[in-house]
Amino acid sequence: MAATRHKVLITGGSGFVGTWVLRELLRRDAEPVVYDLAANPQRWQRIIGADCEQIRFVPGDLVDRQALGRAMDEHEISHVIHLGALLTPACQQDPWLGCQVNVLGSVAVFEEIRQRSSQIKGFSFASSLAVYGSPADNDQVSDIDDSNAPSFYGAYKRSVELIARQYWKHFQIPSFGLRPHVVYGPERNVGISAGPSLAARAAALGEDFQIGFQGQLGYDYVEDVALAFVRGAFETPRGAVVVDLPSQQACPDDFIRLITEIAPQSAGKITVDGDSLPANTPAKWNLINTVFPDWQFTSLQDGIQKTIEFYRA
Numbered sequence: 001m002a003a004t005r006h007k008v009l010i011t012g013g014s015g016f017v018g019t020w021v022l023r024e025l026l027r028r029d030a031e032p033v034v035y036d037l038a039a040n041p042q043r044w045q046r047i048i049g050a051d052c053e054q055i056r057f058v059p060g061d062l063v064d065r066q067a068l069g070r071a072m073d074e075h076e077i078s079h080v081i082h083l084g085a086l087l088t089p090a091c092q093q094d095p096w097l098g099c100q101v102n103v104l105g106s107v108a109v110f111e112e113i114r115q116r117s118s119q120i121k122g123f124s125f126a127s128s129l130a131v132y133g134s135p136a137d138n139d140q141v142s143d144i145d146d147s148n149a150p151s152f153y154g155a156y157k158r159s160v161e162l163i164a165r166q167y168w169k170h171f172q173i174p175s176f177g178l179r180p181h182v183v184y185g186p187e188r189n190v191g192i193s194a195g196p197s198l199a200a201r202a203a204a205l206g207e208d209f210q211i212g213f214q215g216q217l218g219y220d221y222v223e224d225v226a227l228a229f230v231r232g233a234f235e236t237p238r239g240a241v242v243v244d245l246p247s248q249q250a251c252p253d254d255f256i257r258l259i260t261e262i263a264p265q266s267a268g269k270i271t272v273d274g275d276s277l278p279a280n281t282p283a284k285w286n287l288i289n290t291v292f293p294d295w296q297f298t299s300l301q302d303g304i305q306k307t308i309e310f311y312r313a
Contacts, residue, residue, distance in 0.1 A: 006030040008233065009077040011062060011109065012084030013055075014040035016188050017126070017180075019047045020226035021081055026051045028230065033075045035060050035068065036084065047187060062105025069112045072119075079233045082109045082125040087191065088153040095152045102156035103163075110167045110175075117173060124176040124232030127161055127242055129218065129280040130154035131179065150278060161242050168240040176232030176291070177242035178225070181280065185222030185303060186310035193217070193277065196255040200304050203259045203266035204311035211252040215276030218247025221303035228288060228295075235292070243288040246297045258304045 008025055012018045013034030025032045026048060033056045044052035056075065060067040062084050071077070084105060091098030106125065113120045133148035149155040160177075167173040188197035195211035196219070202209035228245065252272040260267050289295045298306070 004078075006079050006234065007033065007075055007077050008079045008081060009033050009035055009072060009075065010081045010083060011035050011105075012082075012126075014038060014043070015083065016043075016190070017183055017222060017225055017229075018083050019043050019187065020185070020222045021083065021229050022052070022055055023048045024223075024226045024230045026054060028234075030079075031075075032056070033058060033071065033077065035071050037061065043187060062108055063100055065108045065112060068108055069115065072112055072116055076119075077116075078120065079122040080109065080113060080120060080124075081229050081233050082106065082123070083229070085126065085156075086153075088130065088151050089191075091152040091156060098152050098156060102153070103159050106160045107163060110163060110173065114167065114171050114173055117171070122176075122233040122236040123174065124178065124229045124236065125160065125164070126157075126229070127177040127179045128154065128157045129179050129181040129244065129247065129282070131158040131161065132280040132282050150280065154280070161240075164240040164242070174236050174238050175240050176236050177240070178228050178232060178288070179242060179244045180220045180225050180228075181218035181245070181247040182220070183222050183225050184219050184307070186307050188222065192274075195272075196250075196252060196304075197307060199252075199255060199270045200259055200307040201311045203263040203270060204308045206265060206269075208269045209271075211255070211270070211272040212274040213277045214252060214272060214274060215279065216249055216251045217277060217279050218245075218281075219250055219300060219303075220245045220247055221298040221300075221306070223306075224298050231292060237291055241291060242286070243291055244282065244285050245288055248297070248300050250300055254300070255304065258301050259308070262301075262305050262308055 014036040039057045058071040085102045164175045182193045184197045188194045
């Protein structure tokens with residue numbers, strides 16, 4: 001008897017990480033259903049290829065609980081991967097809207113899962129290292145419960161982590177939260193921290209590019225991030241679990257050095273300028289290996305190599 005295919009709802013599936021999640025789901029022969037404001041067939045085609053024709057798209061807003069619930073019922077959803085959110089600049093510009101989407105929208109996802117607890121078999125969601133302040137800030141606190149999130153976005157993500165605890169405590173809804181830092185790789189093209197990914201693209205195409213920030217940050221290759229979300233949904237542990245990725249530490253000069261080694265013709269064409277970005281560093285890491293002991297990550301060199309090869313193809 002053939003195994004039942006997982007039917008997975010992905011909020012925010014039109015985004016950068018969401019598209020790589022779709023690719024991983026299709027690789028595993030799952031049936032992905034994207035719930036988002038708009039589809040992104042061009043990005044899906046570039047990353048996934050012809051298999052993107054298997055993606056089902058449902059237009060909808062996170063705060064529209066009725067539409068969200070209908071999507072879960074009509075497509076007989078068995079697993080949920082919740083990525084939909086407004087990012088830091090939008091949350092800083094309009095905290096009210098950011099709260100509606102990132103916090104109330106997440107509560108809507110939790111609540112619709114609760115209403116279908118016998119139907120939904122696994123659930124993962126996106127948090128962020130933005131829940132942490134800088135190392136200096138975190139020296140002043142003993143636990144993340146007292147952490148000093150540096151932005152509205154970080155505060156909202158932390159709120160969702162706490163909400164996840166309540167859904168486990170009161171309703172036994174298990175969840176797997178993931179805190180990436182800077183996600184890089186093919187098709188990362190929005191935000192100042194997209195600079196290293198765009199630099200790799202420029203090197204592949206023989207173009208000049210300037211990375212617009214300095215400072216050492218943690219970087220996670222996008223295929224690793226996508227795999228973590230999929231495994232978190234398919235192998236959801238008991239409890240309200242939130243884990244960190246290894247986030248390899250690097251500065252823009254490290255990217256330039258590795259890009260030049262892989263694409264020597266780019267020497268002198270990739271530069272860096274701008275202010276240092278703050279690093280969000282936990283006082284104590286809770287790495288994904290605590291849940292998945294076999295976890296392996298893509299090295300920075302291999303991630304850059306894959307990004308350059310993607311744009312050369």
